[in-house]
Amino acid sequence: MLLTRKGAATKQRIIEGAAEEIRDQGVFSLRLEDVMARTATSKSQLFHYFPGGKDELLLAVARYEAARVIDDQQPELGSLTSWDAWWQWRDKVVARYRAQGENCPLHTAVSQLGAATDAARAVARELLQRWQDQLAAGIRHMQHIGEFPAELDADREAAALLAGVQGGVMILLTTGGIEHLEAALDRGIAHLRGPRCGARAAYSRST
Amino acid sequence: MLLTRKGAATKQRIIEGAAEEIRDQGVFSLRLEDVMARTATSKSQLFHYFPGGKDELLLAVARYEAARVIDDQQPELGSLTSWDAWWQWRDKVVARYRAQGENCPLHTAVSQLGAATDAARAVARELLQRWQDQLAAGIRHMQHIGEFPAELDADREAAALLAGVQGGVMILLTTGGIEHLEAALDRGIAHLRGPRCGARAAYSRST
DNA sequence: CGGACTCTGGACTTGAGGGTCCAATCCGGG
DNA sequence: CCCGGATTGGACCCTCAAGTCCAGAGTCCG
Numbered sequence: 001m002l003l004t005r006k007g008a009a010t011k012q013r014i015i016e017g018a019a020e021e022i023r024d025q026g027v028f029s030l031r032l033e034d035v036m037a038r039t040a041t042s043k044s045q046l047f048h049y050f051p052g053g054k055d056e057l058l059l060a061v062a063r064y065e066a067a068r069v070i071d072d073q074q075p076e077l078g079s080l081t082s083w084d085a086w087w088q089w090r091d092k093v094v095a096r097y098r099a100q101g102e103n104c105p106l107h108t109a110v111s112q113l114g115a116a117t118d119a120a121r122a123v124a125r126e127l128l129q130r131w132q133d134q135l136a137a138g139i140r141h142m143q144h145i146g147e148f149p150a151e152l153d154a155d156r157e158a159a160a161l162l163a164g165v166q167g168g169v170m171i172l173l174t175t176g177g178i179e180h181l182e183a184a185l186d187r188g189i190a191h192l193r194g195p196r197c198g199a200r201a202a203y204s205r206s207t
Numbered sequence: 208m209l210l211t212r213k214g215a216a217t218k219q220r221i222i223e224g225a226a227e228e229i230r231d232q233g234v235f236s237l238r239l240e241d242v243m244a245r246t247a248t249s250k251s252q253l254f255h256y257f258p259g260g261k262d263e264l265l266l267a268v269a270r271y272e273a274a275r276v277i278d279d280q281q282p283e284l285g286s287l288t289s290w291d292a293w294w295q296w297r298d299k300v301v302a303r304y305r306a307q308g309e310n311c312p313l314h315t316a317v318s319q320l321g322a323a324t325d326a327a328r329a330v331a332r333e334l335l336q337r338w339q340d341q342l343a344a345g346i347r348h349m350q351h352i353g354e355f356p357a358e359l360d361a362d363r364e365a366a367a368l369l370a371g372v373q374g375g376v377m378i379l380l381t382t383g384g385i386e387h388l389e390a391a392l393d394r395g396i397a398h399l400r401g402p403r404c405g406a407r408a409a410y411s412r413s414t
Numbered sequence: 415c416g417g418a419c420t421c422t423g424g425a426c427t428t429g430a431g432g433g434t435c436c437a438a439t440c441c442g443g444g
Numbered sequence: 445c446c447c448g449g450a451t452t453g454g455a456c457c458c459t460c461a462a463g464t465c466c467a468g469a470g471t472c473c474g
Contacts, residue, residue: 001450002449002450003450004441004442004449004450004451006440006441006450006451007450007451010451010452031430031431031432032431032432032433033430033431041452042452042453042454043432043433043434043453043454044434044435044436044451044452044453044454045451045452045453046433047432047433047434048450048451048452053432053433054432054433107377110381121381121382121383124381124382125381125382128378128381128382156386156390156394157390157394159386159387159390159391160371160387160390160391160393160394160395162374162378162387163371163372163374163375163378163387163388163390163391164367164370164371164374164391164395165370165374166373166374166375166377166378167369167370167371167372167373167374167375167376167377167391168370168373168374169374170314170373170374170377171335171369171370171373174317174328174331174332174335175328175331175332175335176328179363179366180366180367180369180370181370183363183364183366183367183370184366184367184370184371184374186363186367187363187364187367187395187398188367188371188394190398191394191397191398208420209419209420210420211419211420211421211471211472213420213421213470213471214420214421217421217422238460238461238462239461239462239463240461248422249422249423249424250423250424250462250463250464251421251422251423251424251464251465251466252421252422252423253463254462254463254464255420255421255422260462260463261461261462261463
């Protein structure tokens with residue numbers, strides 16, 4: 001399918017409109033009609049740009065949202081090279097999800113995909129991978145400059161921290177409370193400090 | 208609605224059959240027909256026992272599964288009174304979710320509920336609460352016998368650990384890998400050990 | 415027994431919404 | 445200008461599954 005400038009713009013408009021719609025009201029009740037109304041497009045356009053129908057659109061939205069998840073954490077996530085950066089990243093994550101509130105567009109989009117499950121999984125997997133890689137890079141850097149214990153397995157630590165964040169977000173989605181996310185981040189980062197027996201207590205945070 | 212012994216049995220059969228169906232193929236593609244086929248019931252029975260229709264059935268399934276989640280972790284979760292108990296609990300959680308694999312019946316059931324969202328949220332919230340309470344109780348006991356540092360905030364630590372478990376499970380659902388769940392559990396429990404500077408290294412686990 | 419329920423089968427209605435089609439229009443390049 | 449492909453509108457179809465209904469069978473209790 002060849003796209004003129006105009007066509008590409010329309011396609012993008014559809015993706016973004018669908019993403020908004022999902023953020024507003026969830027994926028489960030998302031109808032093509034809603035997207036059409038919000039983006040001022042007709043059904044033929046939807047199927048013109050997404051021949052695979054709803055699944056293909058959802059997949060495009062998932063990709064779009066996955067990119068946003070990482071972008072929203074920049075620049076902190078990309079350069080976790082000081083204690084300050086770590087705490088700023090922590091605050092940014094909390095703020096982002098607090099603002100987003102009830103709907104995790106990516107997560108719901110991925111769950112909904114029926115036929116296109118494999119492709120959706122791939123999107124989610126790649127997102128998690130990139131996220132974890134950046135955390136691991138940050139951990140390694142901190143080890144390098146002697147702020148984190150050298151004996152930590154950076155990848156495994158990153159995996160655990162990421163799991164905490166994901167779980168915190170999930171609990172936020174179901175209960176509306178942000179304490180779990182905060183606790184997971186604070187404890188996760190605190191754990192990276194390693195067993196220092198009271199030294200560097202200044203780095204700990206009050207709850 | 209009054210139920211005879213027979214009626215109650217049928218109702219329970221429907222709930223369990225629906226739960227199985229969901230575990231097999233997910234909630235999103237769940238049709239009442241599937242439940243009818245699996246449980247050898249007719250549509251009139253479904254609506255007889257669940258006048259609220261699909262939503263009410265889903266809610267019943269969610270309750271049923273929520274109870275299972277806790278039960279499957281017993282007796283360990285209920286008496287986290289020694290290091291051994293903690294590690295056995297850890298192994299049980301990993302084993303349970305490894306076996307369950309791709310579908311988290313509760314989580315998907317909760318997400319699907321449209322109209323009955325509030326009720327569904329309440330079920331999930333209560334499950335998380337009970338889970339966290341038992342973890343916190345375990346932490347307090349370990350503090351009492353001097354195995355965990357007294358200065359830890361038991362509730363907050365339990366929240367962080369629970370978030371890690373939830374996130375690990377979620378990542379398992381989307382990537383199929385169990386490493387994140389293991390990492391979150393191992394590091395979460397290790398964190399509870401507190402900063403001991405090399406002492407009690409025997410309690411640490413190889414990865 | 416026998417009456418009044420609960421329980422069950424299965425045909426029927428309904429509506430929503432995804433997907434198809436074709437004709438009209440726009441637009442860039444030659 | 446003019447052609448061909450890109451773009452658009454909107455009517456149409458069609459499947460699928462939730463929910464309704466009623467008649468008949470079972471079951472409990474006096």
